[in-house]
Structure formats: C-alpha cells, structure tokens
Amino acid sequence: MRGDGVPARALDARALAALAANPGCSRRALLDGAGVDKAALAGALGAPSAFGQSQFAFMRGNAFEARVKADGGAELLCLVHRTLDPGAEPPHRADVPDLTAVGPEGRVARTSLALREATEAGAWTLLDHPMLALEVAGSPVFLEPDAVVVHPDGAWTVIEIKSFPMLDGAADPAKVGAAARQAAVYVLALEKVAAFASRPDGALRVRREVLLVCPKDFSNLPAARAVDVRKQHAVTARQLMRLTRLQDIADALPPGVCFAPELPPEELTAAVEAVPATYAPECLAACELAFHCRARSRAQGAVTALGRSVRAELGGLSTVDEVLAAAHGEAGDPDDPAVAALRRAAALRAEALGAGPGRRDDRSREAACR
Structure with missing residues (x-):
C-alpha cells in the first residue's frame, strides 16, 4: 500500500492517542497501520498540513x-x-x-x-x-x-x-x-x-x-x-478496543489500492477516498490529512465539519441540506426533538431578522445550521 521501496513510518504514542480520540476513522487507522507517511500524502493531494513539531x-x-x-x-x-x-x-x-x-x-x-x-x-x-x-x-x-x-x-x-x-x-x-x-x-x-x-x-x-x-x-x-491519567487510561483502552481490525478495513478496498505519493493526483485521490473517514475539527491538531478531509467534508455538506457536539445534537440529520430542510418544514419528522428544536430556532431567527416564517435565507448555510 505504501508503494515499492517506501519504508514504513513507525507509529508512536502521540499517533496512537490521536487515533484513540477518533476510533471511527478507518482512513487514519489503515494509513497509520500500513506505515504510510501522511504528511507526504497530504502534500501530494494538494492539501499540505503544518502539523508537527518545529x-x-x-x-x-x-x-x-x-x-x-x-x-x-x-x-x-x-x-x-x-x-x-x-x-x-x-x-x-x-x-x-x-x-x-x-x-x-x-x-x-x-x-x-x-x-x-x-x-x-x-x-x-x-x-x-x-x-x-x-x-x-x-x-x-x-x-x-x-x-x-x-x-x-x-x-x-x-x-x-x-x-x-x-x-x-x-x-x-x-x-x-x-x-x-x-x-x-x-x-x-x-x-x-x-x-x-x-x-x-x-x-x-x-x-x-x-x-x-x-x-x-x-x-x-x-x-x-x-x-x-486514570481517565485517559480508561478512555484510550476502550477506544483502542473499538478499532476495526486493519485486515477487515483492507479487505473492503478495491484490489491494488496504493498510497504512494508519486502516483497521479487523480489516482491518489481515488485511493484515499476509497477508505472511509470520520472528520472532526479536532483532527486539525492531530492529523496531517485534516485539511484534505475538511475540504471533502465541507464539499459533501457533512455536519461533522461543524464539530462533534453539533453532530450529536442533530440525531439522524447528517448533512447541512437536511438540517436546513428540516428547519424550514420541508422535510423531517415533526415529532423528532432535533427537528422540533430546529424549527423553533428557525422561527426565532426569522422573527429576529424581520423575515416571514416561511422565508429561507441562504446567505450562510453553516450560520443557518448553527
């Protein structure tokens, strides 16, 4: 997966702590387990990160x-x-x-x-x-x-x-x-x-x-x-146990997937996107691929780009478009507490801005989501 003749990049405790903080990210688990240099990979993808020690x-x-x-x-x-x-x-x-x-x-x-x-x-x-x-x-x-x-x-x-x-x-x-x-x-x-x-x-x-x-x-x-470190010890042990086995992640990939930085950008992007990722703003301080994953998350309109706390409060609404549709009564179950709270917030926002209750303001999708 690293490419011919590319040495493995060893994992350290800092990387394991970051991995345990986001155990649902199969992309980081596989790349770290395979010893891929994520900094070089991010640069080849056109999203270099300044993450690291000077x-x-x-x-x-x-x-x-x-x-x-x-x-x-x-x-x-x-x-x-x-x-x-x-x-x-x-x-x-x-x-x-x-x-x-x-x-x-x-x-x-x-x-x-x-x-x-x-x-x-x-x-x-x-x-x-x-x-x-x-x-x-x-x-x-x-x-x-x-x-x-x-x-x-x-x-x-x-x-x-x-x-x-x-x-x-x-x-x-x-x-x-x-x-x-x-x-x-x-x-x-x-x-x-x-x-x-x-x-x-x-x-x-x-x-x-x-x-x-x-x-x-x-x-x-x-x-x-x-x-x-008793709290960190318990959390880290639990999160590391939740990690999917690397072999299971690799078996789900298309044959011949490679993350060598010298590959053409289109092929390299397809290889990286073949591995599911779970982006959160906290990744910016812990992962070299954070800028690439953030750009993809924003392009898809995923609410995880706004933070884990926002994602947790929105329940089954996973995209900004779904959130806006639910807030303006165009979709969603009215009995869902998240949908009800969104509609109440949208009504209060419309009242504060002097707009009608049915008017939809798209000037800032993320601001409306918040």
Missing part, C-alpha cells in the same frame, strides 16, 4: 531531556521521590541498565527483563528510553517512552519530559492534556509487561499517576508535576 522545538526538547537525565538521572529520580514517593528511601544512587538490543523485538524483550530484575532488586532504577509493545487493531506497535522509573517497593512510573514551560507550577492545560493522553498509551503498554508478575499485596504495579517534567518558568531547570 526543528527548534525538537532540538530544545532534546537538550532539556539530556539536562534532566544527566549524572545517571540523579536529578530526575529526586523529582520522582519528592513528587510521587516521599515516604520511600531517598535515591542516593540508581541503576541505569543497558537496554540496547537488535531490533525492536529484541529491545522489548530486554526492557521486560530489566523491569523484572529491577523489581526483584528493590532499588531505584531508571530505564532510559525503554521499548514497549502494544497490539492495536490486530497489529503490533512499538513505543518508546522518555523514561520509566522502578521504585524500591516495585512500583513502575512513566516519565514524560516536555519542553513547554511550567510557569508558577502550572503549564498550558491543553498541552498537559495532550501529554496525559500520550502517557496513558505508555501506561497501557507497560501494564502488558506487568501482567507476568502481580504484587503480593494485590496492588497495581504500574502507577496510573505519571510524572510530567518541564522547564521551570523561563529557565532550563526542571520542574515536576504529578498527573493522574
């Missing part, structure tokens, strides 16, 4: 992460101890096991072994960029969190290191929410590893409270905050 932010994030993990992660472990586990023995020193291995499968096995050994040792242990595996829609996905810390009592904590600042102890709520959803994916994958050994007291080995580490104010000093 090179400056990427370099700043790497520099800050190296600063936090310096000296064997001594400062990072102190933040973990002070923020999440003050009753434990202070981390005077920590083990940092070597996690190198051949291939992602080898790194997953090496990470699992290191976690088991650290748990049995009962000492502070820092796993720098461990490799975890999670099955999504019937296919394995390899994930690499920033760090995982093993506490002396055997508990495991996911560490998220971000480059956005924490001002006066608080960070941008939207960015914290995105980090929490990403960390919830790591917690899910880590729980798969923890399934081999349960704690004697029956408690969860993997903490569902992660540590978010960011620059303090406008400096390069690290500041930490505990983030409870």
